[in-house]
Amino acid sequence: MTVAAQRAMTPREWGLLALLSLLWGGSFFFIGVAVKELPPLTLAGLRVGLAALILWASAPLTGAKLPKSGKAVAALALLGLGNNALPFALIAWGQTHLAAGLASILNAATPLFAVLVAHVFTAEEKLSRFKIIGTAAGMVGVAWVIGPDLLWGQAKVNAWAEAAVLLAALSYAVSAVFARRVGALGLEPLDVATGQATAGAIYLVPLVLLLDQPWSLPVPSAAVVASVFAIAALCTALAYVVYFRILSGAGATNVLLVTLLAPATSVILGALFLHERLLARQFLGFAVIALGLAFIDGRLPRALLGVGGNFNLARRNPRLPTGQSISPSASPADAPDV
Numbered sequence: 001m002t003v004a005a006q007r008a009m010t011p012r013e014w015g016l017l018a019l020l021s022l023l024w025g026g027s028f029f030f031i032g033v034a035v036k037e038l039p040p041l042t043l044a045g046l047r048v049g050l051a052a053l054i055l056w057a058s059a060p061l062t063g064a065k066l067p068k069s070g071k072a073v074a075a076l077a078l079l080g081l082g083n084n085a086l087p088f089a090l091i092a093w094g095q096t097h098l099a100a101g102l103a104s105i106l107n108a109a110t111p112l113f114a115v116l117v118a119h120v121f122t123a124e125e126k127l128s129r130f131k132i133i134g135t136a137a138g139m140v141g142v143a144w145v146i147g148p149d150l151l152w153g154q155a156k157v158n159a160w161a162e163a164a165v166l167l168a169a170l171s172y173a174v175s176a177v178f179a180r181r182v183g184a185l186g187l188e189p190l191d192v193a194t195g196q197a198t199a200g201a202i203y204l205v206p207l208v209l210l211l212d213q214p215w216s217l218p219v220p221s222a223a224v225v226a227s228v229f230a231i232a233a234l235c236t237a238l239a240y241v242v243y244f245r246i247l248s249g250a251g252a253t254n255v256l257l258v259t260l261l262a263p264a265t266s267v268i269l270g271a272l273f274l275h276e277r278l279l280a281r282q283f284l285g286f287a288v289i290a291l292g293l294a295f296i297d298g299r300l301p302r303a304l305l306g307v308g309g310n311f312n313l314a315r316r317n318p319r320l321p322t323g324q325s326i327s328p329s330a331s332p333a334d335a336p337d338v
Contacts, residue, residue: 013246016242016245016246017246017258017261018261019242020239020242020243020246020258021258021261021262021264021265022265023234023235023238023239023242024235024239024258024262024265025104025261025262025263025264025265025266025269026230026234026235026265026266026269027231027235027236027239028091028095028100028101028103028104028107028266028269028270029100029265029266029269029270029273029274030227030228030230030231030235031043031091031092031095031100031103031227031231032095032099032100032103032270032274032276033223033224033227033273033274034092034220034224034227034228034231035092035095035096036224037218037220037221037224038217038220038224038228039212039217040089040092040093040095040096041089041092041093041204041207041208041211041212042208042212042214042217043092043228043231044085044088044089044091044092044204045201045204045205045207045208046228046231046232047088047092047228047231047232047236048084048085048088048197048200048201048204048232048236049201049204049205049232050228050229050232050233051197051232051233051236051237052194052197052198052200052201054232054233054237055190055193055194055197055237055240056194056198058237059194062190062194062241063188063190064188064190064191064193064194065188065191066195067185067187067191067195068186069185069186071185072182072185072186072187072195073195075178075181075182075185075187076182076187076192076195076196076198076199077199078175078178079175079178079179079182079192079195079196079199080195080196080197080198080199080200080201080202080203081199081200081203082171082172082174082175082178083171083172083175083176083179083196083200084196084197084199084200085199085200085203085204086168086171087168087169087171087172088168088200088204089204090164090165090167090168090171091103091107091164091165091168093161093164094161094162094164094165094168095161095165096161097158097160097161098158098161098162098165099270099274099276099277099278100266100267100269100270100274100276101263101266101267101270101271101276101278101282102145102162102278102282103165103266104262104263104265104266104267105145105263105266105267105278105282105285105286105289106142106145106146106162106165106166106169107165107168107169107172107262107263108259108260108262108263108286108289108290108293109138109139109141109142109166109169109289110169110170110172110173110176110259111138111173111259111293111296112134112135112138112139112142112289112292112293112296113169113170113172113173113174114172114173114176114177115127115131115134115135115296116135116173117170117173117174117176117177118177119131121177122177122180125177130295130296130298130301131295131296133292133295133301134291134292134293134294134295134296134297135292135296136292137288137289137291137292137295138288138289138291138292138293138296139292140288140292141285141286141287141288141289141290141291141292142166142285142289143285144281144284144285144288145162145281145282145285145286145289146159146162146163146166179192189240190240190241193240197236197237259293260290260293263286
């Protein structure tokens with residue numbers, strides 16, 4: 001898949017970006033509804049299993065196909081673990097103790113981790129001055145969000161739940177760096193999305209059957225059933241399609257804006273329908289994280305300071321198992337973000 005160069009987005013692309021933020025932000029809301037009646041592992045297994053079924057059912061339209069080599073299968077197996085099974089289960093468990101808005105704020109730290117992982121494990125994604133400033137600011141924001149729970153022990157369970165969501169964000173980041181190698185295996189982005197969802201289901205479904213024994217659980221309410229299908233069909237399967245549509249038209253740097261928009265969606269939905277209320281320090285922490293992401297992205301400081309050069313944080317969006325490759329003629333600014 002060809003990745004478009006960075007440019008101003010059209011009104012239609014802004015609409016798609018708003019839809020993507022609603023889908024990803026809404027996932028935390030729907031998880032918040034579903035975990036009230038379903039065990040976290042069962043919810044994660046249903047999410048990835050149904051998403052895989054939907055993606056395969058739509059394969060005649062999307063062109064997704066099976067991997068053709070052992071290396072491709074192994075890569076999809078690793079992505080299925082790091083980009084689906086592990087983070088989906090961790091976030092679901094974390095949200096048994098956390099508000100949807102708070103979980104989405106902590107998940108917004110994914111690009112911060114991705115910058116550090118890429119600096120350590122790649123030769124071409126080293127920290128720049130803007131990335132250092134942005135990462136430091138973002139980590140301060142994360143510390144401000146979770147610090148009181150850790151330092152004063154006001155809610156030890158909440159602290160563990162916050163750590164689980166942050167570990168999920170780290171898992172997304174590591175997977176994003178690894179996913180950059182998948183393009184060389186002849187896999188298209190939707191091949192990767194479908195394959196990794198299938199691998200995630202293979203990991204989680206046996207564990208669900210063994211540990212949760214879902215046949216022994218009470219029948220969930222209609223609201224929970226609807227939430228599960230919304231998470232799988234809209235927030236996982238459809239979100240892939242919307243993401244790739246924006247990426248191909250407006251470029252990867254613009255897609256990164258969804259990282260800032262999704263938490264707002266989660267906070268609003270949680271307040272309206274789940275009666276959740278976040279603390280002022282949590283909103284302030286997200287503002288600091290957003291400032292850090294702005295420096296990592298590079299456009300805001302370049303506009304304010306008139307500094308040239310490319311400071312984009314990486315070449316893959318951490319939320320997705322992208323496998324697209326960058327053409328030799330493309331500039332670093334054309335590369336997908338983490």
